[in-house]
Amino acid sequence: MVLIIDDTFIDRHKFHDVEYLKEERYKDICKVFSILKTADISKVLKLLPDCRIFCNHKTLQLYNNAGLPLNIEDNTKYRESLINNIGKSSIQRIEFSRGLETNFNTNKIDKDLFYTNLKPFLDYYFVNNVLEPKILFWGSDFMEKERLTIIQSMLIQIRMVSISEFQNNASIIKGLSEVYPQRDPIETIERWINSQLSKNDIIQEINKNM
Amino acid sequence: MNEVFILSDYTPFLKDLSKLLDISDSKIISLPSFDNENNWHDWSTQLFEDNDIGKLLIPISIPTDNATNTDGLKIALHIRLNFELTLKQRLTPIILLSDFSIENFIGKNNFDNDNNPQYLLFTKGIYLSSFDVEDISRSIAKSQPCLPENYQKQVLSKLKILAKASTGKHSIANAWGCFKLALVTGLRDEILRHEGVSGHLKTLYSKYLICFSDSFTQERRIDLNPIQCQSKKILFVDDQADEGWGDLMKNIFKGSGNNFLSIDSAKYKNSETKLFHDFDGFLTECRSHIGKDWDLIIIDLRLNPEKEDVDNEMITPTEFSGYKLIDEFLNENEGYQIIVSTASNKIWNINAALNRGATSYYVKESPEFNYSIRETNKHYENFKSDVQKCFDKSYLRDIYKNNQQLIQNLNSSSPSSFTNELKNQLSLAYSLLNDAKSHVQFAYAYISLYMIIEIINNKFYTKTSDDKWKILGTGNLLDWGWDTNSQTYSNTGTEVIGNKPPEWRKFAGIYYQKWNLLDHNFIQQIYFLITKRNGFVHGDKSIMDKQDARGTYLNHDIYTHEGYEKLFKHIEVIIGYL
Numbered sequence: 159m160v161l162i163i164d165d166t167f168i169d170r171h172k173f174h175d176v177e178y179l180k181e182e183r184y185k186d187i188c189k190v191f192s193i194l195k196t197a198d199i200s201k202v203l204k205l206l207p208d209c210r211i212f213c214n215h216k217t218l219q220l221y222n223n224a225g226l227p228l229n230i231e232d233n234t235k236y237r238e239s240l241i242n243n244i245g246k247s248s249i250q251r252i253e254f255s256r257g258l259e260t261n262f263n264t265n266k267i268d269k270d271l272f273y274t275n276l277k278p279f280l281d282y283y284f285v286n287n288v289l290e291p292k293i294l295f296w297g298s299d300f301m302e303k304e305r306l307t308i309i310q311s312m313l314i315q316i317r318m319v320s321i322s323e324f325q326n327n328a329s330i331i332k333g334l335s336e337v338y339p340q341r342d343p344i345e346t347i348e349r350w351i352n353s354q355l356s357k358n359d360i361i362q363e364i365n366k367n368m
Numbered sequence: 369m370n371e372v373f374i375l376s377d378y379t380p381f382l383k384d385l386s387k388l389l390d391i392s393d394s395k396i397i398s399l400p401s402f403d404n405e406n407n408w409h410d411w412s413t414q415l416f417e418d419n420d421i422g423k424l425l426i427p428i429s430i431p432t433d434n435a436t437n438t439d440g441l442k443i444a445l446h447i448r449l450n451f452e453l454t455l456k457q458r459l460t461p462i463i464l465l466s467d468f469s470i471e472n473f474i475g476k477n478n479f480d481n482d483n484n485p486q487y488l489l490f491t492k493g494i495y496l497s498s499f500d501v502e503d504i505s506r507s508i509a510k511s512q513p514c515l516p517e518n519y520q521k522q523v524l525s526k527l528k529i530l531a532k533a534s535t536g537k538h539s540i541a542n543a544w545g546c547f548k549l550a551l552v553t554g555l556r557d558e559i560l561r562h563e564g565v566s567g568h569l570k571t572l573y574s575k576y577l578i579c580f581s582d583s584f585t586q587e588r589r590i591d592l593n594p595i596q597c598q599s600k601k602i603l604f605v606d607d608q609a610d611e612g613w614g615d616l617m618k619n620i621f622k623g624s625g626n627n628f629l630s631i632d633s634a635k636y637k638n639s640e641t642k643l644f645h646d647f648d649g650f651l652t653e654c655r656s657h658i659g660k661d662w663d664l665i666i667i668d669l670r671l672n673p674e675k676e677d678v679d680n681e682m683i684t685p686t687e688f689s690g691y692k693l694i695d696e697f698l699n700e701n702e703g704y705q706i707i708v709s710t711a712s713n714k715i716w717n718i719n720a721a722l723n724r725g726a727t728s729y730y731v732k733e734s735p736e737f738n739y740s741i742r743e744t745n746k747h748y749e750n751f752k753s754d755v756q757k758c759f760d761k762s763y764l765r766d767i768y769k770n771n772q773q774l775i776q777n778l779n780s781s782s783p784s785s786f787t788n789e790l791k792n793q794l795s796l797a798y799s800l801l802n803d804a805k806s807h808v809q810f811a812y813a814y815i816s817l818y819m820i821i822e823i824i825n826n827k828f829y830t831k832t833s834d835d836k837w838k839i840l841g842t843g844n845l846l847d848w849g850w851d852t853n854s855q856t857y858s859n860t861g862t863e864v865i866g867n868k869p870p871e872w873r874k875f876a877g878i879y880y881q882k883w884n885l886l887d888h889n890f891i892q893q894i895y896f897l898i899t900k901r902n903g904f905v906h907g908d909k910s911i912m913d914k915q916d917a918r919g920t921y922l923n924h925d926i927y928t929h930e931g932y933e934k935l936f937k938h939i940e941v942i943i944g945y946l
Contacts, residue, residue: 165638166638217639219639219645230639257405257406257567257571259402306468310432313467314467317467317500357500358503361467361498365468
């Protein structure tokens with residue numbers, strides 16, 4: 159299950175279509191809390207054992223039981239306590255906020271991007287039964303992005319090491335498997351050596367075959 | 369390579385590359401890590417302040433181990449649009465580095481739909497090179513900056529930067545309007561320090577607009593003719609007060625010191641979304657200032673933009689929360705001087721507020737207008753002129769208050785056609801004063817107020833069959849006249865017979881004979897006030913142009929609110945005797 163705690167969710171419909179989250183099948187897998195009162199925090203905690211990914215608004219505003227926003231001091235106290243509870247578990251926590259620099263490695267994401275990619279992320283689960291957080295960051299073509307990263311790493315290594323070292327370089331071997339999935343990477347490297355291709359020629363060839 | 373700098377994430381790859389390119393450590397710029405995109409603006413400003421950068425190498429994907437980012441493009445875009453840099457700095461040649469071909473780079477990446485950084489690749493002064501050292505060296509050698517005169521045509525016009533839908537036009541217009549006004553009032557630096565404004569202005573969209581309209585200037589402006597507002601009480605009501613406008617207005621009305629009050633909208637908003645969590649609380653605080661002695665009130669028309677969005681055609685102007693608040697202030701006191709401010713240029717919205725009684729309006733500049741600084745300055749001069757008009761007319765607040773008090777006093781007496789006539793005349797006279805703009809119109813208001821005396825005289829006098837003037841409940845009118853020796857009014861005991869006696873004498877009869885009052889100075893003043901009225905009505909220059917020993921015209925105040933106020937003070941006393 160995915161839990162989303164976002165005090166600004168009430169306005170989200172103005173910028174994104176989030177109506178789908180009211181459908182039963184989405185509700186089963188993704189629960190959204192917008193105006194979270196302190197008394198309701200326990201309800202969130204009870205859901206944690208089934209939670210795989212916890213997403214919260216970075217500057218989450220919590221509310222007292224009368225529905226009024228907590229003051230800064232109390233808000234920080236309750237928010238930190240909630241986040242500490244997530245930290246103690248093995249749940250992946252993703253933080254989003256408007257204008258936040260998106261970074262997969264630090265689990266931070268711009269809020270607009272988060273909501274843009276939320277539906278493809280949930281839809282991917284229905285097809286593959288896997289929650290793939292990369293989709294939240296990179297969209298549904300995350301595999302293409304990963305492929306690009308692998309190829310980029312290969313290109314960097316091609317620049318850095320001598321051709322004779324290519325066959326011992328894991329990044330180059332992995333990259334070649336992506337560009338030429340049907341070919342033996344070693345054969346490709348040997349072909350390059352035999353043809354006396356320059357590094358620029360090699361990079362040009364890779365670009366043509368991507 | 370002396371002038372060439374490189375942006376680096378210090379991976380072995382880029383370290384080696386810098387060495388091969390013979391770029392010294394002092395020319396290697398460390399890639400910072402920011403939480404917020406706007407930080408890139410300040411970072412690039414500092415970068416160029418600290419370094420004399422001739423040419424700049426930026427890997428498109430940086431950090432270089434992650435091909436999913438195109439941050440290098442975004443950083444380059446922030447430099448190109450950094451309005452705080454000189455044009456020369458902004459146009460520094462940038463060589464973007466990538467081993468992907470341009471086809472793969474563009475075809476296989478998803479770019480930010482709002483900023484479209486990929487368009488930068490096709491602008492003048494941007495070069496694309498592989499990571500090959502020779503290729504880079506060639507690019508460095510051939511790279512030339514775009515000429516400043518071609519900045520618009522060969523850089524800005526080729527970019528495609530749009531406002532982020534989630535930021536909202538209202539927020540951008542607010543920051544933009546605040547910034548533009550700050551520029552011409554000499555408060556640019558103060559306002560740019562305000563997170564609420566700079567947060568929006570440092571987005572690529574605003575930066576693009578600022579560069580496009582060339583509206584930023586390093587020139588420090590000083591308002592040589594600031595608004596004179598010492599001792600003036602000013603109320604500022606704006607949902608965006610916490611987003612720069614409160615500070616800007618406080619500075620513009622610096623002269624009023626602690627008499628300037630801006631309602632703190634931040635107290636009622638979510639600190640991150642800047643949306644109201646307690647709009648009713650905000651309105652309640654605004655309402656708590658109704659009835660106080662404000663010389664000027666500035667109210668934003670749409671105080672709750674969430675529900676009163678710029679493009680929402682379904683809302684009629686009278687439904688705007690700002691309009692309703694104006695209505696409430698004016699219901700309490702029609703004499704309040706209100707300037708309605710709005711980020712909307714829809715004339716029917718402004719007209720509704722003006723028709724209700726707002727004195728004037730101020731349209732916050734929107735990026736859509738893209739006015740030049742000269743036009744912004746003219747706009748500000750108009751605002752200052754309107755503020756001065758409001759200050760000049762702020763006497764209406766007290767007159768209205770006192771007028772209403774008189775009407776209320778009359779209400780407490782038993783209703784009659786007489787009291788109704790007095791109340792109607794008081795309202796009519798105030799209305800004429802409120803609308804008075806020309807000298808003659810002030811005189812008409814005066815004459816209308818004077819009619820109160822005639823109404824009272826008419827009520828208290830009946831003409832007897834023997835041609836005398838009977839005062840209600842007492843004897844006949846005596847021949848009151850001014851005795852220069854005793855400096856008092858006196859009579860010879862003779863009853864006035866015949867045609868209508870002058871109004872001042874009739875009133876003197878009521879005053880002395882019916883009310884048994886003795887203040888001769890008061891009756892003398894009434895004499896002067898009525899004479900003034902007669903002088904205007906009959907065009908009698910001997911009265912109107914009468915001067916005192918110092919050459920001051922004694923009766924020309926009929927042409928200003930001062931004449932009205934003098935007469936009003938006496939009317940207040942007279943009605944008190946009824």
